[in-house]
Amino acid sequence: MNFAKEVNATVMIPEHRFYGKSVPNDDMSVENLAYLSSTQALADLKNFIEYIKREDLYKNSKVVVFGGSYSGNLAAWARMLYPDLVDAALSSSAPLLAKSDFYEYLEVVGDLFKKYGSSACYEKVAEIFQRYEKLLKSDEGIEQLKKEHKICKGTDMKVLENQHTFFYYILTYFTSMVQNPTQIQHNCNHIITSNSIHDWKWNKQLQFENSHPICFNYDFADMIEDIKEHFYFKPWLYQTCTEFGYMQSTSSNNHPFTNNLPVSFYYKMCTDVFGPEFDQARIEDGVKKTNEKYGGRTPNVDRVVFVNGDMDPWHKLGVLTDLSDEAPARVIPDAGHCSDLWFFDDDDKSEKVAEVREFTMKKLKEWIGM
Template sequence: MFFINVLSIALATCVYSTNASFGFGGTYEFLYEYQNGQFDNRSIDNDIEIKSKWIQQPLDHFSCNDQRTWQMRYFEALDFWKPGGPVYVFIGGESEADPIFLRTGMIYELAKETNGAMYLSEHRYYGKSKPFPNLNKDTLEYLSSTQGLVDLAKLITEIKRLPQFRTSKVVVIGGSYPGNLAAWMRLKFPNLVDAALASSAPVLAKKDFHEYIETVQDVFKKYGTPTCYSKIRSSFERYYQLLQTSNGIIQLKKENKICHNTDMTRPKNQQMFFMSKSSPLMHAVQYGSPESIKQTCLKIVNNTEIQISGRLLLKYSVQNKEKGCIDYEFERVMNSYANHPVIIPWFYQTCTEFGYYQSTSSLSHPFTNMVPPQIYYNMCTYLYGSTFDEARIDFGIRKSNALYGGLKPNVTKVIFVNGDMDPWHRLSVLDHLSQDAPAIFVSGTSHCVDLYSDRPFDPQEMIEARRLIKKTIKYWIGI
């Protein structure tokens, strides 16, 4: 066994022995949105041979007495590898790991240009990498970024044990929450990870993340039209006014197909309604482009429903197919999440580590004040129990920022990349930390766009940013 410094104190971790010496010093949306046109199909290499593999991991890396294990899934592609080539690890996050990320994009191009090996990890509790079949407050006890980082360390260690990779440099790549993990792997395991790309990484844990909604406003103002923004504001103000009277509630329920048994006088139900109505606009910004925002605005101005493809993590409502209506009753919505494979584990991480709650507590947005941060605290206690209260959220956030350094992580050879359209940039590193920890900020781009291959509609600034990223990583690993 070996020892890792955790939380800045000496703490033993019980994992398999290694020859290396280590120092261990998310969205409610997620990256896997290629269905929404993020990838250019012409750039996808379907000839890449990808193998699905498994590695045994300790359930609790920080307990020497707990001998339980589980199977973690990962993917391997060696089509481009030649002796002496580097190892690239694309870090999976709060969703099932998708091998398409080894067929295109930044990791694919780096591996092709440097004769590298490609790996894709799957985060514990997501996809098929589940320590327990059921998800609840008891089985989720072993879900954390710290456990996930040591999972990655063990995976990379096992890869480096293979004779062909013993002298290979290791580069980790991640976007969104996995972008955090990429930066933190370099921070905590500098002798194992040689360089990292942290794309759209919200490394600052924050409870009341009202800046998210502020950025949604900024994007619609900058890339939309005055008429569009005014209509968004007037629509949400009208929702608010309708909720003030019984006749108004009747009208609201009729217009929005709300189930008759949904009590829209309850604040929690009203908050779920407003979250549901703002979520598509948030999604349109986070995964949008200047052109897509213009198209969204055309739909808004023409009073047609905004159609959002891809997967929305939280819908804040229940579709009652039998009655043909939408239910916003807080308890029924929460119960519908039950064993949801993404919502239950990811929201648990927000309740215990990160916060990231997209409230309307700021005045700089068009959505009224109907989504206070308290609704998220209520979700935590309802889903996981009374001990998961605001105090516990505060504790987890303080612990995360103390452990990882917030906006000032003590790292080198990490590139932080963000776009001005991405609301998550408000929690990321935007200024150079040092010459060896640069930040790239690109206008007219959104969440994790740098991880894709060049697309016809990408701004020239992003194309140049991708070239700079590759050039910097190659320099850091001596190629």
């Protein structure tokens, strides 16, 4: 917004198809989701810009696109595909490389707990996860785990997919806090002193009595039905199953979380929600085509600034070094996801973020002739 004020710009925020109210044919069926893709979204953006520039007020205006995370991908790709329409772009925290098994994500999460928490915290997390793994191998252990985590009696924790679902929700506890050193330190203190991990607030499958949660359901089949019925997660899942992957598995050995969330868990989510044809082969083919189309971490593009924070696990899929003088990259130390786009005022003491913002504004002004 500071950039917009300095260059006297109009800020417009178009809505991505299938997110919010912009649902083609008002239909979220699998058949209609065929019209959901980054290619279609970029074509929508092209049409939107052309429509706006028909107005006399904007017909000679320069166009700068901004985006963070997936929309950071779109910002870079819009400049690449439509250079005659898009004059410059800021691509923040953009995971430009599609990857089916994104095991690096949890590696970074583990490293951050060691760096901003402590080695003792890292080791305690590993100990707790190893205990979960051991408990799930016996009937007595399962009963103990169900008691400790208030797992619903009807949830069969002998079922492998239900065990994976348990780890899926538990890991959300960790991935939700890794952008903030203070949060990591606070939660590390809790983990070490209490010898436990609380994930309850993340479990969408709660069962209530008198408005109070009485148990927590880790049934994989129930989770699938919830995704089918509630559309808030379905569009993004579809894009990961058809274009991007981004599946945060535990298949690496370089983290403290044990290997109890395999990439096959996510493949099964795709097939169970969208149909048997959305299998591993289709997912990997979609990832391959995405990288071939856009260039992964080396897109053929100029007049784009790429920004990442080194605390952000998504930076592992981003552009971290200059592609050219006209496509520079900056990595902000001790910064999280899209930190350069967060609310920022004169009292903000983050000099590292401020330096990158100043650099970005200078480059964008240069590229639009100011």
